[in-house]
Amino acid sequence: MIHRNLPMCQAVLKHHQLLPLLPRFNIKLGFGEKNVEEVCRLNRVNTDFFLEIANAYLDEDYIPQTDLSLFPIGSVVAYLTSTHDYYLHIALPKIESKISRLLEGSNLSEKERGLVAGFFDDYKKEFLDHISREEDSVLPYILELEKQSMKEEPDSGFLRSLQNDTIKEFAQEHDRLENSLENLSKLIIKYLPPFEDFDLCHQVLTDLSDLVRDLVDHAHMEDKILVPRVIELEQQLTRKFNAG
Amino acid sequence: MKQVNFILAVESYLVRKGMAVVLQRIPGASVVKEFGSVDLLTRYLEHHGMDFLIISDTLFANATDLYMNNPALLERTILLNRDPSAEDRGKKTRGCISLSEEKEEIISKINELLNPYFRDYRANTHGSLTDREKTIVRLLSMGLTNRQIADRLFLSTHTVTTHRKNIIHKLGIKSVSGLTVYAIVNNIITIDEVTSKHER
Numbered sequence: 001m002i003h004r005n006l007p008m009c010q011a012v013l014k015h016h017q018l019l020p021l022l023p024r025f026n027i028k029l030g031f032g033e034k035n036v037e038e039v040c041r042l043n044r045v046n047t048d049f050f051l052e053i054a055n056a057y058l059d060e061d062y063i064p065q066t067d068l069s070l071f072p073i074g075s076v077v078a079y080l081t082s083t084h085d086y087y088l089h090i091a092l093p094k095i096e097s098k099i100s101r102l103l104e105g106s107n108l109s110e111k112e113r114g115l116v117a118g119f120f121d122d123y124k125k126e127f128l129d130h131i132s133r134e135e136d137s138v139l140p141y142i143l144e145l146e147k148q149s150m151k152e153e154p155d156s157g158f159l160r161s162l163q164n165d166t167i168k169e170f171a172q173e174h175d176r177l178e179n180s181l182e183n184l185s186k187l188i189i190k191y192l193p194p195f196e197d198f199d200l201c202h203q204v205l206t207d208l209s210d211l212v213r214d215l216v217d218h219a220h221m222e223d224k225i226l227v228p229r230v231i232e233l234e235q236q237l238t239r240k241f242n243a244g
Numbered sequence: 245m246k247q248v249n250f251i252l253a254v255e256s257y258l259v260r261k262g263m264a265v266v267l268q269r270i271p272g273a274s275v276v277k278e279f280g281s282v283d284l285l286t287r288y289l290e291h292h293g294m295d296f297l298i299i300s301d302t303l304f305a306n307a308t309d310l311y312m313n314n315p316a317l318l319e320r321t322i323l324l325n326r327d328p329s330a331e332d333r334g335k336k337t338r339g340c341i342s343l344s345e346e347k348e349e350i351i352s353k354i355n356e357l358l359n360p361y362f363r364d365y366r367a368n369t370h371g372s373l374t375d376r377e378k379t380i381v382r383l384l385s386m387g388l389t390n391r392q393i394a395d396r397l398f399l400s401t402h403t404v405t406t407h408r409k410n411i412i413h414k415l416g417i418k419s420v421s422g423l424t425v426y427a428i429v430n431n432i433i434t435i436d437e438v439t440s441k442h443e444r
Contacts, residue, residue, distance in 0.1 A: 112435065115424065122419035180417050186429040228247070228274075 001055050001062070004037040004047055011036060015058055020214070024082040025050060049075055057217055069229055073146045076226055077139050083218055084131045091214070092124055095207045102200050112192055119184055127177060138167070142230055149233050159241045167230045178215040181208055248272055248361050251288070253279045253307075254300040254324060259343065263298060263324070266350055272358055282307045289314070296338070296357065300324045322357070373414060380407050382432050385424040387439030 002011045002018075008031040012018050022028070025045045040047040048066045055062045099120055103113050148154040185208050188201065195201040250267055252275055254260040260278050267273045276294060279285040282303050289310070297320055299307065304323055311317055323340040339357060341350055373381065376397075383393045390408070394401045412418050417426055427433040 111438065115421070115428075115435070115438065118421035119419075119425045122421045126418055126422070177416070179415070180422050180426070183422075183425045183429050187425050191428055191435060223247075 001059065002036060002051065004051060005035050007031070007033060007035050008039045009033075011054075017058060018054055020086065020210075021054060021057060024079055024086060026082075046071065046075055049079075053079065053221075056220075069232070071225075073142055073226075073229060073233075076221075076229075077143055080218070080221065080226070081135065081139065083214075084135065087127070087211070087214075088131065091207070091211050092127065095204065095211065096120060096124070098200060098204045098207065102195055102197060102204055105197050105200075106195050108193060108195075116184070116187070116192075119187075123180060123184075126180075130177060142167075142226070145230060145233050145237070149237055154237060154241065159237065162234055162238055162241075167227060167234065178212045178219070181212050181215070184208060185212075247274050248295045248358055249274055249276045249293075251275070251277045251279070251285070251294045251297045252299075253282070253285045253297060253303050255280050255302055256300070259300070259324070266347060267354070269347075270351060270354055270358070272361070273354065282310065286310050289317075294320070295361075296320050296322055298322045298324055298341070301326060322354075373411065377407055377411050377414075378432050380404065381411060381423050381427050384408075384420050385427045385433045385438050 002015065012022075012029075012031075025040075025043060027039060027043050027045065031039055034042070036051070037047045040050050049071050052064050052066055052071075056064070099116065103116060106113070108116075144158065148158050185205055188195075188205065250273060252260050252263055252267075254263065257280065260280070264275045264278065267275050277288060277292075279288065285297075285299075285303070285307070286309075297317065299321060301323060304321075318336050319338055321337040323337045325340055325342045328342040328344045339353060341353060379397065380393060383396065388396065390401050390404045393399070394404045397404075411423070415423070415426060417423055424433075424438055428435055428438065
């Protein structure tokens with residue numbers, strides 16, 4: 001577990017899994033002697049929020065120390081958005097290019113190659129769809145919800161739209177994006193003929209499993225922190241509206 | 245997915261946190277609040293709802309007033325016993341867990357409690373395709389169109405479309421290529437039987 005007084009350098013050296021989190025908070029390396037709190041303050045990151053995310057990321061049995069409802073929804077949404085960027089611009093392209101190199105140098109039949117390449121193409125499309133739906137409708141709705149809930153008199157138009165259960169639908173249809181990816185790893189490990197370039201194959205499998213883990217964590221954030229917060233805000237607003 | 249809210253009322257910090265860790269392992273279960281005393285618990289319950297209360301035998305013994313004023317609470321109470329032979333001593337709680345139980349036993353007991361909440365959800369999740377749906381996934385992997393599948397199985401295309409929607413809902417996989425890989429790794433079809441895109 002990491003805490004606010006730990007030198008950031010030590011935290012990252014000991015838990016290199018934290019590395020992909022840093023850019024999501026816009027934190028850069030070169031920490032010097034600064035501790036976690038100082039680095040967060042310097043980068044205008046809420047230290048408690050960073051600690052909760054980092055510790056939950058490191059240990060799936062970690063129990064939040066801070067009341068998660070205290071964090072402004074805006075910082076949660078900002079974190080989720082930069083995580084999406086990471087998936088789209090770093091994680092997926094990295095895997096894609098390794099897979100295509102792996103297929104090029106392999107003895108796989110045309111059919112087997114098509115299977116893997118087609119799978120990844122379509123997976124990427126579905127992933128993009130999911131993320132753009134989230135960014136175009138769900139996240140703006142949530143930010144608006146927070147804004148309206150701070151007003152004395154929320155817009156009546158917005159209040160009417162509350163009846164639409166936007167967030168419940170979102171939580172229900174929450175795609176199981178990671179299950180599908182695990183199928184690809186199984187296909188490689190169990191069913192396809194072995195690849196000549198084991199090292200590259202190893203990298204692909206490792207990248208896939210890192211991404212799956214990250215996606216599970218991401219979905220966990222959305223389901224356990226964001227959705228309950230949003231439901232709470234929706235209920236508050238509805239009560240206020242009905243009372244007024 | 246639906247969330248079932250638990251409250252923990254246990255005087256021992258370590259036991260409370262331990263219980264919270266176990267609950268975190270269970271999909272759908274969420275610990276909304278933890279208490280170390282009956283006073284705070286009582287005050288909280290005056291204003292808030294929850295699905296289940298896990299309470300230690302010691303605090304339970306101190307909570308007679310709480311239960312007297314709110315008899316329906318028993319139905320939502322799970323007793324945490326120090327003494328494994330204690331069972332619920334005819335207290336008519338929903339269930340009981342003993343401190344000496346293993347993780348798996350505790351998880352399976354709690355899952356049983358959650359079942360009614362998730363019946364629809366679980367029936368609809370991964371791994372539970374019906375035989376008819378498996379057949380359809382198989383035919384899709386072989387490159388057949390909805391129309392061809394309908395003809396082959398003597399169904400209307402409308403019925404095939406409905407099956408496909410249900411499959412998407414259960415697996416969260418939309419594309420034929422995704423379903424094909426699913427079918428292979430779940431032994432619904434072999435790679436040899438699959439028709440690749442360029443053969444179609």
